[in-house]
Structure formats: structure tokens, C-alpha cells
Amino acid sequence: MGARAAERRGWRYRGNVAARVLAGSLGAYGVAACLAMAVARLGGGGRIDGVIAGTLCAYLVVPAVAVWAFLARGPWRAWGGVAVLAAVFAALAWMIGPPAR
């Protein structure tokens, strides 16, 4: 127990927690923002229909990414997952491009 408590006080542990907190908060929001943009442009129907679908999806992905950020095997993996997801969604949004009109 003593060894583990000591482990939890070290700078390595604090850095680990800080990295995951950032990944689970700002990172999760970033993924959500990219997903909102991708779905908004993917969404059929009018421009506003996509916006609504994208916004609804975005809220669902925030807790999912937050949980992932803390369950990933290490902080690098946590940030890796966040970066890959954000990149995929951003690329998708970029490839589709803004709707006509």
C-alpha cells in the first residue's frame, strides 16, 4: 500500500493524470467538434438538418472519449486515440466540403 501511495505522489503519476485530464476534457471536446462538423456536412436533407444531427452526435461522443482517455493503457495511447478520432472526423468534414448555396 505504501509503495502504491508513493507511486501516486510522484511526478510521473501526476503527469499521467494531467495528460489524461486534458485528453478527456479538451481532447474529448475537440473530437466532438470535429464529429459535429463531419456529420453536419454528411447529413442529408437541408443544411440545418445536418447541423442538428451533428450536434446530437457530438454530445454522445464527449463522455465516450472521456472514459476512453482514462481507460487507455497509457497517456500516450489516450492522446493517440483522441488524435486519430479527431483527425478522421476532421478529414471527413474537409473532404466533403461546405454544402452548396
Place this chain on the structure above:
Amino acid sequence: MSAIREGTRQVMAWLHGWTGLALGWVLFVMCLAGTMSVFKPEISRWMRPEATASAGRVEAIAAATNWLATNAPKSTGWYLTAPDDRANNVEATYDTGGDYVARALDPVSGAPVARETLGGEFFYRLHFELELPYPWGRWLASIAALTMLTALVTGIIAHRRIFRDFFTFRPSKGQRSWLDGHNALGVLAMPFHLMITFSGLLTLASLNMPWGIVANYGNDLAAAYHDLTPGAVDRPAAGRPATLAPIAPMLREAERRFGGASFSRVSIANPGDAASVVTVYRSDAAQIGATVAEVSFDGPSGRVIGAWAETRPAVGTYAVIYGLHMGRFANGVLRWLYFLGGAMLTLAVASGMILWVVKRRERAPLSFGNGIVERLNVGILAGVPIGFAAFLCANRLLPPGLIDRAQLEVTIALDAAGIALLVALAVAPRLGWPLLLGVLALLCLAAPIVGNGLTYLAQALARGDFVLPVTDALLVAVAVAALVGVRTVTRRRSDTRRTMRGRAMA
């Protein structure tokens, strides 16, 4: 090893605790104020006990516009909410050449009622603006709601036995009892908790998640707004004065176009101008979705210049989720279930905050930081209700007709909560809890009585109006609950003292 804790459940429990601690106090304020907002019109009625006149919605709006035409003719807009089976006054927001003011207008005379107060609107605004300037309050509320969503999800994953917790309560066992209570409050109303958090985020979507709009509209916010409500008629002022045509025929025409459904809100843009626009909105009290249906009229002539009823599925989905949060469709038992769900969420947040401290105190003496957490718990969990109760007492004690009366009520509420918080930080929690809970009980017992309260009670009973008596009864119930809290805290203390004395003698 770079996991934060061994095992998925342990990590989730850790995250649940810290997310809860990070914004628990903000969430407590939001949940409590939101729960009270379920009865926003009823609170407004309790807070205007003399203003009992009633009139039909068409007559009331006509009276209001007549009064406004003489008293706020140069306004840029009158925004009126008609009375219905819950509210008897017209709720009006308008300007008289400066800032916008919010007033309750008498449905017969059209003039503002004497006892100027925000009424239930105070709790409603506090729920998502937190008495902070725009947009910071809404931002903080959004961040708190996103954190709550994560706290709910991690709370569920951390759970071993959801079903068994339905039936588990081990009273008087310290940490065990708080944990059982917290779990039961969270688990029993879990669908409500998830729904209300998710839908609450959506109500502030244009602020907290504008990225879909950015992707599809770029900087053109006006285009996005137009696509969301294509029926809105936006016409600049002509700069020439004109008088409004009688409004009652417009209201009746709008209701005819709504297929007989009643209107609830009326907005009049540039009312004294030749290009004034009267827009009448359908009430959403008879349907879950807050879907828009509106008819716009040319003000001076009363001719229809626009009509729109929302039927698009995506916008309809948004409107249903929005409507689920507002709960305006809920009547009777369902409204009380909204109240119960909100109360359970509030208590889940409060018990979670207490659990944070209790759990750590049973392991070892509290660290300095956790000592502060314990005192903040006393200051917020008892202090915020004290502020609310002081608000209600101020409403009864401040004389009607006082200048800036409504703002003074709010100031008293905030000051009372602030003083309670300072007291809680200054004294030890074992004194702070009974002291502040005792003050809360006193204020809740005073609110129905002070300032002619009993006369209003007798008058309401004579009219057969149950809003005021039921509110009084709820206040007494809160007082009793607070007194039970006082007794529990003080008895536990004398118990420990007795045990310690017993040990010393042995």
C-alpha cells in the same frame, strides 16, 4: 504501470468522484434551481399574492398592449406571454427607451402589478445563467452539464449491481448509508438524469456546440437562424410613427390558423412604427415537442404577412428533445414526476459531495484540502437553499412599490447565500451544519407567515386556489427536513462524545 487505478471499475469510480467534485457545487445550484423551475408559474403566483385578477388570454393581451401603447410606445419590442391555466398575469419584457425590463402585467388593467418581483423567473434564469454575465454563466452551465454527462456514464460503469442497489439501504452506518443513498437516488431515476442532462446541453447548443453551424454556414449565423425558423418575419423599422390595429382579431386569426390550438406568446417588433410586426406563437403546452408554429401580422393594418408551422423531421427531433427538457407539456402527475426526478438528481449531487468527505474521513483525518471541501459543502448545500428561502421572505417583507424592488429581492438572496458560505468557511462543520440547517428551517417557516402571509393563505383557501397553500406546505416540509438534519447531526455528536467518555472511564 501507467493505469491510474487497477481495474476498469476502480478507474471509473475514481473518475466519477473527481468529475463530481470538480463541478458538484455548480451542479447542485443548477439542479436545485432547475427543479424549482418546474413550478415556475406557480412560484410566480405565490410571490404575487395580491395580483389574483384573471381574464381570458385574448382580453389579457389586449389590455397589456393598450397599457404598453401609452407607456412604452417608443419601445423596440414588446414580448408578451399570455396567461393560461397555470399563470394569471401577462409576463412582459419591453424597453422604454433604455434597458429591457421584465414585468408582470395585470390581465384586466394591463398595468404592472404593484409587487414587482422576478418570481419564478429568478430560479429559471439562475438554472442556466448562474447570476453571471452573458455568456459566462451559460458557458459554466454547459461545462457543468458536459461534466455531469461524464459523471453519469462513469457512475454507471463503476457500478457492480445496478439492480440490487434498487433495494439496498443500510441506515446509520456512515459511509455505507451515504453510498447506498447516493446509489439509490442515482439508479432509481437514471433515465431521467440522462435525459435531463443531454437535453439541457442541447438547449445551449448554439453556444456550446456551434461547430455544425460553422461547418455548414461559416460565419453566416443569420442564415442558420433563418433555416431554423424560416417563418420569422424580420422587418426594419420605417422611422414613421403609426398606431397598432386592434390586436384581438389578430390573436383569433392566429388561433384559427393553428387549428384551434391556443397561442401562448406574442411579440410586437417596433410597436409604434409604421413597419411594426405582430407575431403570434402557438402554445406548446399540449405537445411534447416545442415545435414552432407562428403567424405574423402587419401591425398598423392587421394583415397576415407570414405564417409558418414546423414539420421537418430533424428540426422536430430537436424540438422534442428541447421540449422534454422544458417539460411544459407535463401536467398533473407528470409535472410532479419532473419535480421528483429533479429533486432526486439534486440530492444525488449533494449526497455525492458529502460522500467524498465521509469516505476520506473514515480512512484518516481529513487533509487541509478536504477540510475546505467539507466546509464548502456546508456553505453551498445549506447556504444556497438559505438564499432561496431568504428570497421568498424578502418577497413578503419588502413593501410593494419600492424602487428596484425586484433587484433588491435578488440582492438579498445572493447576500444571504454569501453570508451563509462565509459562516460555513469560518466555523467547524460540526457547528456549521446544525447552525445553517437551523437558519434554513427558520426561514422556511417564516416565509409562509411574515408580511401578511396568513391573510394570503386564508384568501387563497377562500378562493379555492391551492397554489399558495401547497407552496406553504412544501416550505414547512423543507423546514421539517432541515430540523431532522439538525437533530441527526447533533445527536451523532453527543453519541460520539458519550462513547469517548465511556472509553475514558474504562
